[in-house]
């Protein structure tokens with residue numbers, strides 16, 4: 001490492017200041033355009049957006065809470081392609097006209113007077129989740145626009161999916177819907193994503209546990225280790241009583257054993273979530289596939305090492321909960337570009353990361369008979385391990401982290417970067433290594449280099465790239481205090497562009513924005529970093545109450561797409577009841593705030609960030 005300040009050649013823009021305004025701010029010489037907000041019609045009969053939209057309408061419109069995203073160019077084009085993006089969740093109080101005037105927080109769901117839920121509302125929420133595939137193009141005026149195209153597709157909490165890998169057909173995946181245990185219904189809480197070397201999209205299932213309830217006293221480890229219990233946030237199962245012949249699609253979220261077998265109740269439904277889902281955006285009829293060998297946890301996202309002919313495929317994935325782990329998968333079969341497909345993800349070894357205090361680390365295999373994974377601990381088979389991946393990694397001695405979010409790989413050096421967004425529950429005794437701070441409210445970024453620069457290696461060396469915080473507590477790679485130009489908190493989204501700019505996006509919780517230690521940071525933001533000098537510079541600030549997430553450029557790097565998630569999410573229940581919202585972005589006036597994609601270009605047409 002080169003000591004002392006070094007000026008970056010990668011960052012060619014003037015930093016933007018911290019902002020508390022309800023708008024998107026970019027550096028001088030740049031411009032922004034809003035594209036594909038929640039509710040924008042993309043398929044079917046193209047029903048216009050409005051709060052009155054039905055659940056069926058929502059299934060043909062953009063979902064809400066835009067998150068991980070990729071641009072798949074059409075024939076290499078930088079002006080036309082498929083934008084594929086996740087819809088992590090939804091904000092029920094904004095979706096249902098009936099919620100107006102009621103004191104609801106951003107995570108509350110409206111209940112009927114008898115305590116049940118309205119099936120129409122729940123259907124709309126279910127269809128606001130999932131993934132959108134949308135054809136877009138750059139028009140003559142430089143503005144990007146939706147193309148009404150047969151490739152456009154919504155994948156929702158109801159879309160049929162197949163299971164592949166070691167859990168396919170396992171008795172614990174057998175349900176009323178799929179007595180053979182080969183199919184599931186829908187994908188939920190898709191946070192970040194991945195892009196395979198063979199050109200498909202991976203949507204990752206993060207906080208799926210909040211949709212399920214288990215009221216029994218005997219909760220299996222495959223549920224309890226993930227926090228599934230008597231309480232859930234979404235309470236979709238409470239719509240079943242009002243849903244007549246459609247009750248099944250709601251009742252499946254109650255995993256309490258109520259009959260004699262999993263073919264008669266819904267005890268196994270939560271086993272169908274927590275996976276990585278592969279889909280082919282260029283084949284709208286394709287059935288998405290849940291790849292069970294990549295493990296079951298709160299998958300934030302997946303990042304692939306650059307694929308090399310004749311070498312295994314390697315990917316990394318974080319489990320975003322406090323004290324959870326970072327994982328790596330190494331395929332058994334080698335990569336060959338002509339034949340590579342998703343079946344490479346069905347056969348391999350899953351590892352969990354152990355970080356040592358001395359800056360070294362090792363990968364602990366999660367496989368039967370190794371690292372303490374034995375039948376007496378509940379891990380007789382690979383299926384046992386993958387179904388309760390967290391429990392297996394506990395036994396194998398992985399290092400509990402400060403909420404691993406996105407990973408990114410430096411295209412020049414192969415170094416692997418991960419954001420660790422926060423962990424206020426870490427104690428002084430538990431602080432150390434890549435998680436050095438107790439009561440960690442600001443988060444950090446760790447990076448490592450695999451032994452011999454081989455991503456399939458069993459060891460690595462790590463260092464901290466950035467400590468989030470204000471000008472007192474934040475530090476860059478070279479130990480310099482953060483400044484007004486780059487102070488940040490809660491790094492989450494992370495992406496390398498082809499020139500090796502590291503884009504960092506923040507997710508200070510909507511409930512904590514501008515309060516306590518988060519006061520100096522203002523709204524959430526995106527910054528760019530030089531991985532060699534460690535210099536970081538603020539590039540973008542978002543509207544009020546929103547998280548910034550999702551990041552990709554066109555191949556020529558003249559357009560960058562990012563997502564604004566949950567603008568106005570900071571609105572208190574009291575303010576909501578009074579009709580006072582923190583944000584009306586993007587439409588302004590008195591409009592309902594809507595998650596949306598933001599397109600950023602340079603007025604001179606140059607490369608973003610340069």
Ligand code: FEO
Nearest residue numbers: 191206300320405
């Ligand atoms: Fe959905 Fe971990 O952020």
Ligand code: CA
Nearest residue numbers: 191405492493
């Ligand atoms: Ca995230």
Ligand code: CA
Nearest residue numbers: 405421492507
């Ligand atoms: Ca986050």
Ligand code: CA
Nearest residue numbers: 088507547565
């Ligand atoms: Ca989020």
